[in-house]
Amino acid sequence: MNTIKPQKTGRILIIDDQPENIHVLANILQKEYEVQAATNGAKALEITYGKNPPDLILLDIVMPEMDGYEVCRRLKANKQIRDIPVIFVTVKKSVEDEEYGFNLGAVDYISKPFQPTVVRVRIRNHMNLKLKTEILEKLSLLDSLTNIPNRRSFDKELQREWKHALRSGHPLPVLMMNVDHFKHYNDNYGYGAGDECLKHITEAMNKKLRRPLDFFARYGGEEFVALLPNTDAPGTMQMAEQLRAAVAEANIPHEYSDTAPMVTISIGVATHSQETPKASLEELLMAADLALYQAKEKGRNQVQTDSPI
Numbered sequence: 001m002n003t004i005k006p007q008k009t010g011r012i013l014i015i016d017d018q019p020e021n022i023h024v025l026a027n028i029l030q031k032e033y034e035v036q037a038a039t040n041g042a043k044a045l046e047i048t049y050g051k052n053p054p055d056l057i058l059l060d061i062v063m064p065e066m067d068g069y070e071v072c073r074r075l076k077a078n079k080q081i082r083d084i085p086v087i088f089v090t091v092k093k094s095v096e097d098e099e100y101g102f103n104l105g106a107v108d109y110i111s112k113p114f115q116p117t118v119v120r121v122r123i124r125n126h127m128n129l130k131l132k133t134e135i136l137e138k139l140s141l142l143d144s145l146t147n148i149p150n151r152r153s154f155d156k157e158l159q160r161e162w163k164h165a166l167r168s169g170h171p172l173p174v175l176m177m178n179v180d181h182f183k184h185y186n187d188n189y190g191y192g193a194g195d196e197c198l199k200h201i202t203e204a205m206n207k208k209l210r211r212p213l214d215f216f217a218r219y220g221g222e223e224f225v226a227l228l229p230n231t232d233a234p235g236t237m238q239m240a241e242q243l244r245a246a247v248a249e250a251n252i253p254h255e256y257s258d259t260a261p262m263v264t265i266s267i268g269v270a271t272h273s274q275e276t277p278k279a280s281l282e283e284l285l286m287a288a289d290l291a292l293y294q295a296k297e298k299g300r301n302q303v304q305t306d307s308p309i
């Protein structure tokens with residue numbers, strides 16, 4: 001008979017210099033969670049920075065070389081991993097010790113010797129909170145209609161890529177895309193049909209953006225935006241043209257468009273590069289917006305750029 005194994009709901013890293021202590025905690029937790037172990041701070045940091053970081057960390061304080069406080073300090077100093085909850089599990093149980101641990105950013109403090117049931121419940125609570133927070137964070141970065149990143153997510157990504165472009169000297173192209181005569185579409189086919197249209201357009205464009213660094217988001221309403229980091233000017237124009245064509249070729253009828261019998265988009269391209277440097281990311285966005293305005297002015301269903309090849 002096939003038995004269904006309950007799914008493990010998270011990964012826990014146990015850090016303790018005494019393997020037998022790790023064993024005791026692992027025994028309590030491994031039914032519910034995937035358990036990782038490290039007997040010193042250096043190994044713990046290696047696991048945490050690695051490909052499969054834990055969702056929660058149980059950390060002993062008294063360890064030779066790097067003690068638990070120092071491990072915690074280093075974890076909390078790193079932006080990428082500082083949100084992993086740390087729980088101290090220790091024989092140090094004075095109020096001052098606890099206070100010190102909490103001040104370093106720990107979420108809880110479990111004194112040894114401990115009651116397995118209490119440990120299990122406290123860890124389950126912290127794990128649930130961590131996983132739910134993660135889900136909410138992911139949702140807060142997604143556009144609910146199209147399921148692609150939203151403007152908030154784009155703003156974060158742009159900040160990151162802007163800094164990277166300044167450091168590396170690589171070009172950073174931005175594409176602003178706007179649906180043509182979308183007000184007529186909504187007014188004539190209805191807002192629900194308008195929503196469906198936005199979903200189809202998203203799909204059509206998403207299929208074309210294949211590079212791992214490409215970032216595509218809904219900027220708001222009927223406006224979309226894409227970042228194509230490290231793409232040169234000819235490549236950017238080719239990509240923009242492909243996106244424009246992909247929407248036209250989706251062939252979504254739009255009898256009320258003054259431009260074409262189907263839904264089309266206009267695209268404005270601006271690039272921060274050695275040839276066309278921008279003083280700030282705001283200037284980069286404004287340049288893309290201006291190019292989009294020109295694409296609309298010149299007849300829509302076309303690409304305009306501030307960085308001609």
Ligand SMILES: Nc1nc2c(ncn2[C@@H]2O[C@H](COP(=O)(O)OP(=O)(O)OP(=O)(O)O)[C@@H](O)[C@H]2O)c(=O)[nH]1
Pocket residue numbers: 145178179180181182183184186190191192193194195198220221222296300
């Ligand atoms: N269905 C739907 N419509 C939206 C959404 N967000 C914005 N819109 C509509 O998009 C339309 C945008 O209209 P305008 O800014 O006048 O632009 P346009 O009609 O596309 O004209 P041009 O951009 O000049 O070609 C408005 O009717 C908005 O109500 C959405 O989430 N769903």
